[in-house]
Amino acid sequence: MNFESLQDLYSGASGALAPLLWLTGGLLAVLICDITPVLIKLRPAVVPAALLGAAWSAAQLIANPSGPVLGGTFIGDSQTGAFTLIFVLATLLAWGQARRYYDQEKSFIGEHDALLITAPIGMILMAGAQDMIVFFIGLELLSIPLYCLAAFRRTRDESVEAGLRYFILGAFGVALFLMGAGLVYTAAGTLNIESLTHARVALGTPLGGMGLALIMGSLLFKAGVVPFHLWVPDVYQGSPTPVTTLMATGTKAAAFAFLLRFAPVLPPEAGYPLGIIAVVTLAMGNLGALVQKDLKRLLAWSGIAHAGLLLLVIAAAVTATGTGEQAQILNAATSALLFYLLAYAFAAGGALGLVAWMEADGEDHTSLSRWQGLGSVRPGIAAGMTLFLLSLGGIPATGGFLGKWLAFSAAVRADMLPLAVLGALTSVVAMGYYLRVVITIWMKPRPEAWATPRIDRPLAAFLAGFCAAMVLALGLLPGFVLGPLF
């Protein structure tokens, strides 16, 4: 036991590790409240309180970044802080959506919340990891609760199967990662990312190269990038919608957060191939989404496409490794990723939130055809959905556009023009299906026989309104986000 790291732990409580501590505390509190009849009434307040606390301390972290802690295995810089905010947001949205979502599993909501609040702990560890071990722990802390959450509606086939699929493929991905990490370790003799950055020669050996490839494979799997994307539609569709929200917004963010940390380890030559993968992902994700009839599955495929664009940013960062512009482009990539993920979290989270909200009126509301003509009876929800979809499609005046701008500018600045153009053109396909949803909602008549959906969910309404406001704010007045971050 090293005395220094204990001190770190102590001082980190008000610094780098504070968000983690808030969440861990929240986890404990949930568990305690759940089994203590006196405190059970407090349970609903615990998760948001812990999340807000974490958010607050993350904001502190952005303002006053701290250096590496825990013996250099974790870094609580502003990047970690910013990603933490996204994770907290994702969890908060998922938590909010989960209220009154489960009918048969109502009695297990305590377990649900405990699992839910564990996930961001893992995410934060991934985002701040400076060491493969920490990343691995984070990954598992994120994945295992999600396996359970995906299968949370255990009386439903699709939920259980989603959990199982996610679990089996996830475990497989972990195995790939570990094998890769082992090979890298064997080649370079370290698992520390900072040290790996300088071990270019060792990583250039076949052993190191294969190791890197396996690690990248598993990371891309987690991010849902082609050709590791096939689990995404199944799992997103089958999981309970709040869990889908968490996966779409949180898991993806965490995977890319670590990819960003990991990018300098990769050789610059890997940048262009990664870019090609990114564009293929963009294309396939969008094409896959084009033919979907289920909203959640559609959003899943579109999520794959978004992962493609984010990978393009990573590729840009990789290309710049070792060049004179590295710092600039890395900076551009970081800001692009953060902003994009933030905007995506609000838009996708908002859209899935509306789906979850509508599911209260009937579970078949995940099917697109059930939304037909909704604009005429529930214009608010319809307008919200439209706004979220436009943001996902990257139409200006929404956060999605600025995200797109930043992402492509990272690619353009890394001299990946052809890829940027191709990638941009895939957005046409994307708008094709987003607009199809809009058409269904606004431009097709609502069958007379259909009753007006019940929408008595103040929390869902609040969250949707919040997301919509933020999507617009990010699009129109992005200064409040861009300013503190960069």
Added chain:
Amino acid sequence: MNVPSEHLLILAAILFAIGLGGFLLRRNVIVVLMSIELMLNAANLVFLAGARQHASESGHWLPDGPVMVTFVIAVAAVEAAVGLALVIALFRRKQTVSLDQLSPTSD
């Protein structure tokens, strides 16, 4: 007896390949879980082989590999638990543990 590190790596590769083969080819969830365990352990072997090799090359002990192995073992246990729970849930719904019996998803 001094086993060369390469041998350990080759052994790990064989184990990993067996695990991979089982994962890809077998349809029984239990067997698939076992295959994954095998792959994890192959990875563990690589970590330890790496640690040993570096210790002998540089003369001092690098804790990263063994520490990682410790975590992997712990995590593998958790995964097994969660995995089996999911298998039970599946079995309750479908009276089968065959992956082929999962419902097709694409339309």
Added chain:
Amino acid sequence: MPLLTLIIFTPLLGALLLALVPIREVKVLRAIALGFTLVTTLLGFLVWQGFDPGEAALQLTEVHPWFELPGALAANYSLGVDGISILLVALTAFLMPLVLISTTQAITTRVREFLIWMLIMEAGMLGVFLAADLFLFYVFWEVSLVPLYFMLGIWGGQKRLYATLKFFLFTLAGSLVMLIGAIALVYQAGTLDIAALTQWAGAESLSVQGWLFAAFALAFAIKVPLLPFHTWLPDAHTEAPTAGSVILAGVLLKMGTYGLLRFGIAMFPLAALEASTLFMILGAAGIVYGAFLAMAQTDVKRLIACSSVSHLGFVVLGMFALTSAGLRGSVLQMVNHGLSTGLLFLLIGMVYERRHSRELSDYGGIARVMPMFAFFFVFSVLSSVGLPGLNGFVGEWLILLGAFEASPVLTGVGVTGVVFGAVYLLRATRLMLFGEITSDQNRALTDLTGREIGLLTPICLLCLVIGVMPGPFIERTEASLEVIEQRLDAARDQQAARAELERPAVPAEESAR
């Protein structure tokens, strides 16, 4: 007074108000919307008055820091109007209330939504013309797509869903290529200010200008639309509700030609010189092609849509002649086309409301029962075919004169458009208005109402004024266009110098042999 901000935000404010007021009375809603557009018109008039024709740079500018993009790029909320945009701003402000009035009979379902979209649309279009910051421009550029998308999709005709999707995606494809071009441009130049970008780009070499020009020009060419990117237009026009068609023809398409001028020619003069022949060919081909398409149509709305392709071919032909007359003519013709084609769409809309058919064969002889309609229709047709004394002639004449300086042969091709234009429009006129009335439905048609006459008359008067006294209009564009001409001249010198450099190389090579 921040005039330009007011003119953009007045309609937006109106839209917001309409979205929020708990009033359900359609008449009141319409009145609110009309009120806001009228205020906008008034503001437009103030802009027109406050505009100094002698000043070439942006005027009435407003600059406020907006936010900073990573890479130390300051995106500003900055607006300004110059000779390139003043006419289009005025046109937009002028047309909108009239278009709104035209919808009182046509749009009866989901009126509130419709009005909101109309107002957002107005703000978007004005924003496109007034933005002095590239980021802001792009935002408005794409935002203005959305309202039309809804107007088409909700209040459109039979094939509206197909048409609206096609319109949106086709345009978007071009815009996205422009987006990448814009990103590359701003990060190289290190600014988002359009004037500064223009300065920067003008000094760059042809290879740099070339592909940036291509990226921008593609987006605008689709919007114009230039041959062969035109197929979204007939569908969109045909399916759109009247108001949508009018706005589409009147203003939205001009965003393309406006962009070509401001971002194509003004920003990349070297590249524009290189591309001028190509664009003139496309323009001339578009004139003939659009005319031929129009001749083959049986749906009158589609016919006029095809005629737009032809007319905008004129604009491009004149613009890329890169001569003073051509530039003046093309800027003026943007307005002219907006007015005359807008008129035609309004009229078709009016008769459609009565008869519910767009097929030419369903009409015939209605001049007898609708003499007022016939008068306005013939007037609009004449304005559209460029009868001297009306607006279309001045623009077309300047365009052809300017184009003639650059390429007599292509002008010869373009001039055939004058003939073909008469062919298809007069054919439509004859089939609709003249001959015996054969069906009872047509016999029962009622002539234009006072409201309709009232909304057509201002446009017709403006057509006449521009036709007889285009001075005040051209005058306002001159200073800005002269700057562009100077830049083009400088680029021509550069081109000549380069040719000079290359020339001695050839004999030297030969002597070496």
Added chain:
Amino acid sequence: MDTSLVDSGQFWPWLIPALPLLGALLAGGLHFDVLRRRKNDSDASGAPVAAGIAILAMAGAFLFSLKGFLALRAGDGIILSTAFDWIPTGDFTVRWSLMIDRLSSLMTLVVTGVGLLIHIYAAGYMKGDAGYAKFFAYLNLFVAMMLMLVLSDNMVGTFVGWEGVGLCSYLLIGFWYKDGWRAEAAQKAFVVNRIGDAAFLLGMFILATTFGSLDYSAINGEVSLLAQDGLPWKLSLAALLLFGGACGKSAQIPLFVWLPDAMAGPTPVSALIHAATMVTSGVYLVVRLNPLFAGAPMVLTLIGAVGAATAFVAGTSALRQRDLKGVLAYSTVSQLGYMFLALGVGAFSSAIFHLVTHAFFKALLFLGAGSVIHGMHQEQDMHKMGGLKSHMPKTFITFLAGAAALSGLPLMSGFFSKDEILAAAFAGGGVSLILWAIGLVTAAITALYTWRMVALVFFGKERFDVNSVHPHESGSLMTTPLFVLAILSVAGGVLGLPIVFHAPHLLAEWLAPVLEPGKQILALANDGHAPHLSHLVEWILLGLGAAIALGCAHVAFHAHREGTASDLAFETKNPELAETLSNAWGIDRAYKRLLVQPIMAAAAALSALFDLALIDGTVNGIGRFAERTGHKVARQANGHLGSYGLIIGGAACVLAAVWMWIGA
């Protein structure tokens, strides 16, 4: 020539076109007022007021034209009146500016004078028509545009009138638009004219880019300077293109096909637009730009050839028309051909002379024909007339005067003007001699068809149902103009008596300052001296002309005075020839088959095959392709973990391989 014109600072010249324009607006307003009242079943008698307004406007315009004429006679050189700038092109500015010089003054007198008479006539002719006020609005608008055409001091202004008269022609041909064929004729007239207009535009652009101005004074001045060393080819091209424009408006081969159809309009329209004024604007244009054309001898030769060919073809067609107005229409085309023949041999003043006399007698003939048709209840077939001289004596007498002038009977106005043209052609020598020969033959033909017409209409037996048709003489509103025009037709010749009469050629002297530059340029080409005929030759030519006219008139009159027998005999003997002739040698039909139909078919094919199938098909194909690919892509995510694992494992291997390849 003084090219630096100074604005007179006077505004009244603008009143000449403005008064009819105002009249048009007022009459148009009245028309809508009448329509409104009629709908409300209230008093709709406002219409005659419109005629009054229109006639007053015409009278005013005529008076101001006279004022201009008198001012010029009093010694003013040129009266220039600029209103305001019109189009600033960046290089030069086109202004709204009028110029009264000797040529335009003469033209305004003809236009307003003949126009006034026709207005008066029309007030009677159109009585009872539903569109009475509208008719006068159009008619006044036409006159305004025609005046703009002749008065403008620059080509763009002329073009305003040029297209403006085309528009009015369109509106008036299609005046009774209820009949589809009339509307079609109107459309045809407009479109064919537009073909010429397109050429006009291009010619104008050449001049504008060459001289940097479109003012006539500037162009003519510069051309005169340039002509010393021969004009550059592009100016010849400009002349050719402008002649193309003239062909459209003045109905010359190849663009004459619209004029016979234009007879669909009310007869006063035919008289005013399609005989006296609009169709002569091509001649006016050439004369206006006489230095340019004089400097382009090739073009001039072409003009002469086209004129001669047109004169001949149209003349022969007129021979076989049964429609009274058809005869006059083809006759007009033929006579216009004469004018172009004159231009072609450089006899600019002769062309104008014939223009003026033709305006008189052809207007007269049309109005007379209108009177006949009016009296015959809209019957136009000459085979169904006959013996009308007793029913309509006034019309008959005046018509006779017109016919005499048209056929060139001695001492009639047409005699002198036609003879002058033929003499000029003869004097030109060389190629011109061929033109002269054709002209002479055409003169014979003219006499033939004219007197065939007179005989068929007014002589012989009545070939209509006397019980149902009661021909009657028209009212004095209509006959008075006939008499005025008849006097002019008979006596118009005094304007230009031949040299051998030893009387001053008034017209030539009047126009001399305008025509001088062209004359000089022509003289330059002929080594400094103009072609000249001896008095003896002139006398012989005059005699020849007189003899041919009289002889042919006699033959034709006697062949047809007994009825339709000789017509029918010809038709049965030469059915194909008769058919060809009556259809203007089948040119119109050939256009339809070779141009119109192919273009329409091409348009349809382009729209269906190229645009919809290829271009749009590509666009939609991309969409469909995306959707098909989408299905394929989406189908991979089928839920089979085995295949997922395989893909993931395989991809990882590929990734590793690529990676190592990069590393290497």
